[in-house]
Amino acid sequence: MIKLEGVTKTYGDFTAVSDVSFVAQPGRVTGFLGPNGAGKSTSMRIMVGLTPPDRGTSTIGGLKYHDIPNPGRHVGVLLDASAQHAGRTGREVLTLSALTMGLPVSRVEEMLTLVGLTGPEAKRRVRNYSLGMRQRLGIANALLGDPSVLILDEPANGLDPAGIHWMRSLLRGYAERGGTVLLSSHLLHEVEMIADELVLIGHGRIVAQGTKAELLQTAGTFVKAEYPDKLAAALAEVGLKALPSGDGGLRTESEPIEVGRVAAAAGLVLSELRPAEGAGLEELFLELTGDTARESVTVEGVQA
């Protein structure tokens, strides 16, 4: 179990993470989702003691990271797949970790086989590895000590679809055996594929958390009308706010039946009317990532 309570870290005027609290439970894959620069990596570095927080506490299984003896045997960590000595072979990288943890060298071969870095690939120097191969090596390094907690920063980055599928079954099996898995990503669909629980972070703050089912299930209606402007106006008249949502459709926060009544009363023809499933999370995520883009649009509009 990973537990963060009120963790804050600032760099001068910049607040990297602000009052971050969440729990990653054993037996679950927790996805840590947010755009680049949202504070995911800083939070993860705080968890493993590489960055001291200004405020708040972080524990793993009830212990501070520094108090875990031989931590590689309990917590598997992959923070940056590129942070390996380019001049070492893949096998050598794992051998150094195995020696530190006091593991037999046979464990290195097991892990190389598990992540599919076999034969000549394991003998190549890391500088000749593709990003996907580095990720596999990093995952092997994290799993080496047979830990019960995994902390992986952007582990799917650089993996092809088959690789993502492989990782998904690997981590799922791992959680089913009682392990705690926390993985970060800046891609919603990636996390949706792998995680059970989601923690959304933006601008250093947790903006939503819960099970995937909870977060994907949102109230609201998607509606498409013959004349979208007229429908939007009619909805606005009765106090229902509608936002354009691609394909000429509109999204409201009210129930489909209410939208239907408004349309009927106004005599408008609808081509589609349904509950807006699964769109809430996506919109929230777009809101987090789209801030800068929207600002520039607004500025242009003002100037015009």
Place this chain on the structure above:
Amino acid sequence: MSTATVANGGALDVSRTSKVPMSRLITVELRKMVDTRAGLWVLITIGVVTLLGVAIFGLAASDGEKTFNNFMGFTGGIQGLLLPVLGILLVTQEWGQRTAMVTFTLEPHRGKVIAAKIYASLLIGFAAFLVAVGGAALAAVVFGGGSGFDDLIAVDFLKFGLLQASGVLQGLAYGLLFLNSAVAIVTYLVLPLVFSIISSVVPAMQDAAPWVDLGTAQTPLFNLGALSGEEWAHVLVTALIWIVVPFVVGLWRVLRAELK
């Protein structure tokens, strides 16, 4: 899932896990010195250049100079230049290649890792010392006819060992201070040059040299015989300035540094 860490309400059971012993950390640090081309070649170069230097000195020097101590001083000069580079690389490769992130997550007590690096590089320094002494003894027999061992006392070995150790530690200190191979190596090589240029222009510096210049203070360590009290004081004061202070500042920096 390891049996030792089966989740019990999410708590880690660490009762059956022991800390990483220092011996294992030292083994790992020794291995890091030879498992990259750069590290391996520094070691090979130290060995080859030491023996090559002995042979050249043996062929070129006049007969009277071919004493054991002169051979040892010659090898010491060569090694004194290269051993600190080894110390520098052992620290800076972790930052240049960002492996410190992995090293310090596997052993979060950074002081222990630095201690292991000190022990490991002193061990390598000792091995280099043995190669130098062995090579010098062999050369004194081969080239000097075995007559060059007169006047040799135990303190001469101690002095020579001290030289090697101080070189290794100086390298580590510069590595910790700068955390960058190029800057640390250049500073280590250029500082003595800068000092000798300054003291050639400023006469007052010449008098102060034994107290502030490591090279000047350590010169008696190359020669035969015991050092006077003042000479030992020179060695200690310059070591404080050029080894202890950079080491302490560098250690403070590494213990506090945030790793990205």
